[in-house]
Amino acid sequence: MKLLENKWALITGSSRGIGQQIALGLAQRKCNIIVHGRAESNTAETLRLLKAYNVQTHVVTGSLDSNENVEAIIKAVKAGPGPVDILYNNAAIQNKWKPIWEITPEEWLHSFQINLFSMIALCNAFAPEMKIRKYGRIINLTSGIKDIPQLAPYSVSKAAVDKYSRDLAAELQGTNVLVNYLDPGWLKTDLGGPNADNEVETVLPGALVPALLEDNGPSGRFYAAQDYTMLTE
Numbered sequence: 685m686k687l688l689e690n691k692w693a694l695i696t697g698s699s700r701g702i703g704q705q706i707a708l709g710l711a712q713r714k715c716n717i718i719v720h721g722r723a724e725s726n727t728a729e730t731l732r733l734l735k736a737y738n739v740q741t742h743v744v745t746g747s748l749d750s751n752e753n754v755e756a757i758i759k760a761v762k763a764g765p766g767p768v769d770i771l772y773n774n775a776a777i778q779n780k781w782k783p784i785w786e787i788t789p790e791e792w793l794h795s796f797q798i799n800l801f802s803m804i805a806l807c808n809a810f811a812p813e814m815k816i817r818k819y820g821r822i823i824n825l826t827s828g829i830k831d832i833p834q835l836a837p838y839s840v841s842k843a844a845v846d847k848y849s850r851d852l853a854a855e856l857q858g859t860n861v862l863v864n865y866l867d868p869g870w871l872k873t874d875l876g877g878p879n880a881d882n883e884v885e886t887v888l889p890g891a892l893v894p895a896l897l898e899d900n901g902p903s904g905r906f907y908a909a910q911d912y913t914m915l916t917e
């Protein structure tokens with residue numbers, strides 16, 4: 685089994701849902717984990733689950749809903765125990781369901797702030813350091829959502845995540861900082877809802893594939909976690 689010993693991963697939104705699974709999957713590979721949630725109390729369960737893996741952990745908290753708040757999160761990560769080797773941009777929100785005509789500019793902006801602009805700020809903060817260290821894995825969560833206009837701020841922000849990931853990958857070509865984007869599948873989480881096709885655990889092991897890529901491996905690519913559910917290692 686390929687290990688990630690001595691590496692640090694920041695997983696935004698790892699207090700629950702898919703981010704929590706990704707944190708556990710990386711920890712199983714011996715990666716040290718920076719757990720993120722909006723409040724410290726929200727991160728307690730992930731920290732409890734991580735104890736089983738005997739890795740180092742660090743907690744950062746805060747909302748990704750404004751430039752100021754994301755800058756504070758970045759500062760807290762940089763003051764932490766290790767440089768970020770793996771940046772898993774997982775946190776996102778889905779807008780309130782309503783007819784596309786009635787979605788306000790503020791609602792569009794709020795979705796884009798959390799789902800896209802904060803992701804860009806995090807990449808800007810950590811990718812240049814990764815480039816200097818000649819190692820980095822950035823994975824951005826996207827979605828297979830389509831033809832649900834009532835959720836357009838969510839789906840359009842995710843389409844922008846795809847394009848941004850490809851552009852960032854082009855910028856970082858040849859640096860061993862690999863940027864890829866991952867669709868986890870429709871999963872039973874607070875965001876995905878109880879009627880989703882798959883259990884949240886099925887995001888593993890697929891979600892680990894872009895984090896475990898060999899040096900100078902694929903970048904700017906789309907990964908679907910559900911394609912890997914038959915992988916045993």
Ligand SMILES: NC(=O)c1ccc[n+]([C@@H]2O[C@H](COP(=O)([O-])OP(=O)(O)OC[C@H]3O[C@@H](n4cnc5c(N)ncnc54)[C@H](OP(=O)(O)O)[C@@H]3O)[C@@H](O)[C@H]2O)c1
Pocket residue numbers: 696697698699700701702703720721722723726746747748749773774775776777798825826827828867868869870871872873874875876877880
């Ligand atoms: N579930 C699905 O079916 C599905 C399908 C396709 C793509 N995705 C994507 O997968 C990712 C994770 O989704 P999920 O289903 O695991 O969601 P979730 O269960 O709703 O969990 C969301 C996570 O993001 C954090 N978060 C929420 N609002 C935040 C904010 N304003 N600032 C900072 N962090 C915030 C939450 O932290 P707190 O616990 O502190 O609130 C939590 O850790 C998202 O990018 C989502 O778009 C999910």
